[in-house]
Amino acid sequence: MTQPVAPTAESSALSVELSAMPLALTLVESHCAATLRQRSATLLKRHLGLALAECLYIDGSGRWLGRDGDEGQFDCGDFHHPYAHVIRSGKPLTLSVADARIRLDHPGFQSQVASLGSALHLHVRPLRGVEGTREWLGVMLLAGTPARLLALTEDPGMAAFEALLCRLWMRLAREQGERHRSRILQDSLAKLNDGTRRQALADQLAEDLLGQSAAMQALRRHIVRAAETNLAVLLQGETGTGKDRVARAMHQLSARANGPFMAINCAAIPEALLESELFGHGKGAFSGADHAREGLISQADGGTLFLDEIGDMPLALQAKLLRVLESGRYRPLGENEERCADLRVVAATHQPLREQIKEQRFRADLYYRLGQFPITLPPLNERRDDIAQLAQSFITDFCAREGRDEMGITPAALRLLYRRDYPGNVRELKNVIDYACAMTPHGADIDTYVLPGEQDSQLADSGLDDMVAPAEEMPLALPGDIDDLRQTMRDIESTIIRQRLRLFGGNRAQAAQSLGLPKRTLAHKCQLLELDIK
Structure with missing residues (x-):
């Protein structure tokens, strides 16, 4: 060429x-x-x-x-x-x-x-x-x-x-x-530091939002990420899942933690008064308004406004709330001048808002404005692993509140709690525990017969443990003639422990938890009974 x-x-x-x-x-x-x-x-x-x-x-x-x-x-x-x-x-x-x-x-x-x-x-x-x-x-x-x-x-x-x-x-x-590698390293370190910080905050939330299930760990991580922003948050989930606690936790982790946290249940206040509660009113705005009053929007300036049961807010009021979210401006009832408020809105509902939008009972534009950061709270049926921790926390709270001595809960009662359905979620579990604590005699632990809905004599007399025990456990056969009660009790205890260890594949921690015993106590009993627990 x-x-x-x-x-x-x-x-x-x-x-x-x-x-x-x-x-x-x-x-x-x-x-x-x-x-x-x-x-x-x-x-x-x-x-x-x-x-x-x-x-x-x-x-x-x-x-x-x-x-x-x-x-x-x-x-x-x-x-x-x-x-x-x-x-x-x-x-x-x-x-x-x-x-x-x-x-x-x-x-x-x-x-x-x-x-x-x-x-x-x-x-x-x-x-x-x-x-x-x-x-x-x-x-x-x-x-x-x-x-x-x-x-x-x-x-x-x-x-x-x-x-x-x-x-x-x-x-x-x-x-x-080299600069590219340095940036990658710096970004990795920054992400690592952010991840460590966020995990520390999520662990801190575990003290208030109890539960170690995967669903609760994911929820706490979402709360931390939401708290880092100023976006409007929409909490959705079944009734009794703790939406109010999540809203308060989000406020405490946010940059607005030093500001006020104002909450209102939109379903608990009559429509005629809800607007005044939110926006406030001037003197003489309506009959009985003898003096001006600041609304919750004004009181939440610099902080967080929590609107619970937002699905029950009237349509006319939804339009006014949308303007506050978009411009930060509002006008109290009976006044001519507009005011400004710098606040973060967290809304919550258990109602299907998308269906309400189709039925024209909720504004679509407000739904999308509120749902900038949507979070769905898991029902208790999806986090049954947390029932034992929640139950013990409710027992501790009851004893402190009522001045009762510390009490525990029997394994049989705990198994029943695991098997119940909870349409009311965590709130229902708390009510069950409070009732059971009140019905438990002083010095005793919560047992099956004090749980509401479980007092049926047929269940109590027919061997409740057989009905709720795992299928892998065989019922105990008691000897007809007992001439040494102490030895018989040792044999029964040994049989129960052997069955439970076999059920959990030799896992002492799980076996001890299922029997309501500390792990160290189970190990000591195995040593006395000469059981192989390795």
């Missing part, structure tokens, strides 16, 4: 031009490899009168040649363009534009040289980081007259220019790689 052309006088000043100090400084001052490539191409084209000069770079995969400015890329294995020939051979290539248009049909390459005259020639040079290595940087494309291109290939100034370009390119590429 190469067509030799005799040197001409037009190359006599090339060495001086290409090695001039200002040109070298222009390249050295480049702050990134892309700028270096662009400046190099501009200098070659401007000072040497070339029709085209461009530097293409090999990407990190080594498969693609890219052009600065997102102007397309070339596959290094596609020989429909000249760059693949140069990369594969490692040698420069010169050909006429006319030949290139006939022999090379790559669309991107043809578009690149479309504006060039057929009399011009193309010269493609491979660029490496350090001479003698296989570390490719890219290729250089030059277009000009045959005489000018031949002069360039033989000119020492061009060789010096190319060497400087490759050295600077290599250095900038390495610096950019």
Whole structure:
């Protein structure tokens, strides 16, 4: 493809031009490899009168040649363009534009040289980081007259220019790689620190929002993320799942923690009074308004406003609330001047708002404005692993509130609690525990007969443990003639412990928990009874 052309006088000043100090400084001052490539191409084209000069770079995969400015890329294995020939051979290539248009049909390459005259020639040079290595940087494309291109290939100034370009390119590429790795490391450390901080806050929430189930751990993480924003939060879930506690926890973790937390149940206040409660009113606004009153929106300024049972808010009031959310402005009843409030709204409902929207009982625009950060609270039936911890917490609260001595709960009673349905969720469980605590005699633990709905004599007399015990446990056969009660009790205890260990595959912690015993106590009993618990 190469067509030799005799040197001409037009190359006599090339060495001086290409090695001039200002040109070298222009390249050295480049702050990134892309700028270096662009400046190099501009200098070659401007000072040497070339029709085209461009530097293409090999990407990190080594498969693609890219052009600065997102102007397309070339596959290094596609020989429909000249760059693949140069990369594969490692040698420069010169050909006429006319030949290139006939022999090379790559669309991107043809578009690149479309504006060039057929009399011009193309010269493609491979660029490496350090001479003698296989570390490719890219290729250089030059277009000009045959005489000018031949002069360039033989000119020492061009060789010096190319060497400087490759050295600077290599250095900038390495610096950019180091900066990239440094950013990745910093981002990783920042994410790690953020993750550690968020996990610490989520663990802190576990003191108030009890439960170690996967559903509760996920809920606490969502609360932490929501607290970091100023977005409106919509809490959805069945009744009794603790939406009010979640709202307060979110406020305490937010940047508004030092501000007020104001709450209102939209279903508990008559429609005629709800607007006054929220927006306040001026003196004489309606009959009986003998003095002005600040509404909850005003009182929540700088803090959080919790709107419980938002699904029961009247449509007319929904429109006014939407304006507060969008502009922060509101007008008390009976007043002409608007006021401003800076607050974060947390709303909650157990109602299906999407169905209410279809029935035109709830505004769609308010729903989407409230639901900037939606959170769904899990029902108790989806977190049964938390029942034991919740029950013990409610027992402790009852004893402290009523001045009762500490009490526990028997394994049989706990098994019944696990098997119950809880349409009222955590609130229902608390009511069950409070009732059972009140019915339990002093000095005793909560047992099955004091649980509401479980006093049926048939259940109590027919062996309740058999009904609720796991299927893997066989009922105990008591001997007809007992002449040593102590030994008989030891045998029964030994049998029960053996069955429970076998049920849990030898896991002492689970067996102890199912029997209502500390793990250390179970281990001591196994030692006394000479049971193998390994």
